[in-house]
Amino acid sequence: MSHTRNRQYAGVLITGGGISGICTAIELIRRNNFRDFVIVEKSSQFGGTWNDNTYPGCCCDIWSHLYSFSFAPNSSWTREFAEQEEIHQYLIRVAENWGLYQKARFNTEVEEARWDETKNNWKVKLRVGGGKEAEYGEYYTMTCDYLVSGVGQLNNPYYPKIPGLETFKHKIMHSARWDWTHSLEGKKVGIIGSGATAAQIIPEVAKVCNSLTVFQRTPNWVSPRGDRPISATRQLAFRYLPWIRKLYRSHLMDVRESYHRVAAVLDSNEGSSLKQDALDHLACQIPDDIELREKLTPGYPVGCKRVIMSDDLYPALNQPHVTLETASIDSITSNGIQVPGKEYDLDVLILATGFRTTEFLYPIKVYGLGGKSMEDIWKDGPCAFLGITVESLPNFAMLYGPNTNLGHNSIILMIEAQARYISAMLAPMLKARANGQAFTIIPKSDRLKEYNASIQARLNASTFAHPSCNSWYKTSDGVVTNNWCGTAVEYQKLLSTVDWDDYEVSGYSQAFDPRNKVEKVGRVVEEAQVPFIGLSTIMVVLAAIVAGIVSKSSFFVP
Structure with a gap:
């Protein structure tokens, strides 16, 4: 029999084909030249939340040029705030360009993942959702050396518990x-x-x-959105003068990073300013109905x-x-x-009741060391070291995990940093595998608790924790489990190195010695490095030269 295709083993198994899964797979290729991975996706296509959500009016509330991968820029965004279909097509195009369709298994859902302590690997039970493959067998099990969750926080719809x-x-x-x-x-x-x-x-x-x-x-x-088309002139300039596109993205990132004080810092001047702008926006758009304005005026701080x-x-x-x-x-x-x-x-x-955001990994059943379930591991609430690695789960990482959501900037900035970190953390495992060794890594319990205590202390003083409002950022008992406590740049810098002293590591004798080592991961520096305003005139002139006409629209007013 000449057919030797192995469908039951992968070096790395990635769950979810959304932004996190796509980014992780690409980083494995870019950083480690590693292609022994499989992506399992319960839907029939890449895209994650942008594949699932197709409701009328669906769009992003982050500028298009910031809501895209730094390594896969798109010069052809047609609007400042892209709609669902355009974002979805962008993600499909990125997956195609990196050959990810060869690595994907669609209509395949993870039901259970169990760590095998005798063989130091994961056994992952998969359910085939439909079609011809389900006729051969509805369930099968895959073995992997490393398991990565890319299912995210906006995955499983929440249905309200309303009588009737x-x-x-x-x-x-x-x-x-x-x-x-x-x-x-x-x-x-x-x-x-x-x-x-x-x-x-x-x-x-x-x-x-x-x-x-x-x-x-x-x-x-509610704040004004200010969406508008991106002209063909600007698209041409972004394509043929990529440094303009990069500067524009940097400008957008700086604007959104400055918004952190609005979103997270209680009683900040910036928050007060946005509150007044929002009230003015409400009064302007509903000038004559006082009762309606009162119904639409929140009684809690901006940003929570x-x-x-x-x-x-x-x-x-x-x-x-x-x-x-x-x-x-x-x-x-x-x-x-x-x-x-x-x-x-x-x-x-x-x-329009959102998702089960605080139930990370739901409904996947996960069992780690000693058969300990995810419910037991997180009995005191979800937490992960750097939002990535979890106590009692060896060779496991997650993206968009606990305390990594942003209230002010593009989540892709966080996901890219996580994917780079995971890829760097995987590098010694790949060396160990080449030597026939079973490399395992797990966060130290005391280090995880120290990390979680430090970010919760900051979050407890933030707008997110304010008792006057409920949000999907926090659990029913008021613990903020979803949001990050600082800026995106702060998180990127935190993940720019892997300190092996944060982890318990085994199986490295010939492949890698992590003792007292800090591995440099680096980060993509995208915040503006030069003053932006003084360059605007030059950029507009150059864009006009590229397009052959003089654009009447400003390039850089979001």
Whole structure:
């Protein structure tokens, strides 16, 4: 038999084909020239959240030129804030360019991962989701030397625990599972939720429905978005003068980094300024309805929940056929939603209720040293050293893990730093494997506790922990498990070296001796290194030369 394809072993198994999985795979190739990895993805395509979320109005609230990989710039973004389809196509293109489709297994979901202490590797149980491959066997097990989780925080939809939800006899859609075969034209629509996702859906649904009722638990701070097309002239300049594109990205990064004080520092001058801008924005867009403005004015500090960026949310809510309901929901009936003293009859119910963000890795069952389950490991709450490695889980790493989310900047800046760090941490394992040794690495328990205590101390003093608001950043008992405590640059610098004294390491006798060593990882320096404002005129002139015309639009006003 000549066919020797091994489907049950990989040096590295990466779970998830979104931004984290794509970035990790590419870093393994770039840094280590390593291709013995497999990416398993439960959906049918690369893209992660940008593959799953296709609801009307879906877009990014980070500038396109910052919401992209530093090693895979895109000069052809068509808008300052890209829409879902354009971001998804970008991620597919990056995966294609790096040959990742050869390494991917789609419609494949991880059900369980168990560390084998006798063989020092992971046994990962996979379920095939459908199609021809499922006919051969719905389940199979893979062995890997190293397991990387790239499932992220915005993965599994959260369905609210509202009495009667299952009794609603008409159409129910979660925003992350949008059904485009079901028309909303002329329908009576209800939306539960008023966060960032709802803010994008509401203006689009309001254009076609007969009536729209938005059920709001708490209002949000809303800032103007200022989206606009990126002209063909600017795209040409970004393509043929890449240093202009790099300077523009640096400018955007600096602007967003400065926003950290707005998002995280309680009672900062910057936060007060944004609060006033948001109030002015509300008054400008809803000038005549005081009662509606009051319903839309938060009673908590700016930043403790993610600030919504929108130019069309308030005008949509101010239309006659749109109702903002702020009373608590008593129950869902077969025909609608019951609030105190009133029932709304609905044809369609949209759940813009977010994700199970604080349940990292859910619903994957993970068992580490001694068969210890993830529930036991994290019985006191999710935590990971640098947000990457976890106690009792050897040869394991995760991206976009506990305390690595940002409230102010592009998450891709964090993911790239994590992927570089993981790739560097994997390098000695690859040397050990070449020598037939079983290299294992696990964070020291005391070092992890020290690290977690230090960041929680900072987070407890931040806006994120403010008791007056609930958010997906923190658990029900108020612990901030999702957000990072500082700036993106601070985190990048923290991950620019691997200090092997932070880890318990074995199997290195001939391949690698980690004792008293610090390995330099480096980081991609993208913040501006020269003053930006003085260069604007020169850049516009050069862009005009490239395009052959004089652009009337400013290059560098986000």
